[in-house]
Amino acid sequence: MAAHFKQPGDDRGAPARLGGNPRTHLNTRRGGDESYHAPEGNPHAAGLPHRRDAAYIPVVSEPPARRRGHNRRRRDRSFVETDPYDLSGRRSRDPRKRVGRVISVLLFVAGVTLIAAAALTWARNQWQYREQDRINEELASHADVSDNAATPPQVDWEALKAVNDEVVGWLQIPGTTVNFPVYQGPDNEKYLNTSVEDSYSLGGQVFMDYENTPPGMVDGQTLVYGHHLRNGAMFKPIADLADQEAFDAVSTVWYVTEEATYELEPLLLYETDADDADARRLTFGSVEELRSYLTDLLARAEARRPDAAELIAGASNVLTLCTCSYESGDTGRALLVCVPVPAGTDPATSD
Structure with a gap:
């Protein structure tokens, strides 16, 4: 019985005095929840x-x-x-984890390198486009042009020749951004990516075929080339004329030389590829041969004038503007064939 009472120095009896059970007393702490102990x-x-x-x-x-x-x-x-x-494998002796970590690092470095290279390429292209625009704007300042189709460009030939004496003419299509001097080099490669300043240029210059008789409009077909830049500059408006509605909106093409001014009108636009040697046919044995050539092109045309056959019957020479067409890849070409406006005819009302 004595074992159920508190002995001197024994604290186990304290809970009993409070009315508790020493075997079920909760060991609580200040600020704590008794149910967790x-x-x-x-x-x-x-x-x-x-x-x-x-x-x-x-x-x-x-x-x-x-x-x-x-x-x-x-x-x-x-x-x-x-x-x-431990996905990185840093603490593991497993060689597969270590190889995986090396591959991950290499892939990360390769990804960063590719992103940096793409950014540099984009920045370089943007700079080249801006430089091309600068050159074209400076050259355009040497001619006074109007969007009025009845007004030909007025060209400062002396200023143009001071920049580059290989200039042979000036080309303008009113209502479009086509407004460029035309150059003729010793071959058809020089002005592809060379500016009038004799430095590299993304779009080069608009140039006449080196085998044409300068200053143009002398041979049966005068062929003028220009780049179709991805930003829409240079000869892109010509490639856009493959659409009949856009073609119909253009009534006049001006080609001006130091000796003469030629008012022309679009005849037809056809598309071909870079391997089409017949597209570069410049001279013909007779006027009838030229007209037969143009009739064959008319059958292939993407866009044409409604009276194209009548205009071909009276044509003795043409001006053809050639540029890239990306509808069929990088080797596609779009060619706009223009005929001189007969004297005393208004091209805007000749339909």
């Missing part, structure tokens, strides 16, 4: 494991006595890698 001597009441030696098991299973830092852990052969999140 197990009763003294009864760990099962808090949902703890039945085994007294159960404890937290770390993800990395290394004996506590051997934990001497990260480097020591990697050198210790008894270290067991059980970390499922």
Whole structure:
């Protein structure tokens, strides 16, 4: 019976004085929730494991006595890698993880390099386009042009020749951005990517075929080339005339030389490829041969005048403007054939 009473120096009786049960008294702490603490001597009441030696098991299973830092852990052969999140393979001795990490780094570096190269290419192209626009704007300042189809360009030939004496003519299509001096080099390569300043240029200059008789409009067909730049500059408006509605909106083409002014009108536009040698036919044995040639082109035309056959019957020479057509890839070509306006005829009302 004495065992149920408090003995001197024994605190176990204190809960009994408060009316509690010493076997179910909660070991509370200040600021804590009593429901989270197990009763003294009864760990099962808090949902703890039945085994007294159960404890937290770390993800990395290394004996506590051997934990001497990260480097020591990697050198210790008894270290067991059980970390499922070691995706980089830095702590693993598995060669597959190390190879995977190397491949990941290489792919990352390659991706960054490609992005940087693309950015540099884009910046370089933008600079080249701006430089091309600058050159064209400076050259355009040497001619006074009007969007009025009845007004031919007034060209300062002396100023143009001071810049480059290979200039042979001036081309303008009122209502479009086509307004350029025309040059003729020793071959058809020089002005492809060379400016009048004799430096590299993305769009080069508008130029006449080197085998044509200068200054143009002398041979049966005078052929003038110009780039169709991706930003819409140079001869892009000519490629756009493959659309019949756009073709019908153009009534006049001016070709001016130092000696003469030629007023022309679009006859037809046809598309071909760079391997079509017949497109570069410049001279003909007779006027009838030229007209037969033009009749064959009319059958292939993407756009044409409604009275094209009548105009061909009276043609003795033509001016053809050639540029790239990207409808069939980079080798496609669009050619706009123009005929001189008969004297005393208004091209805007000749339909």
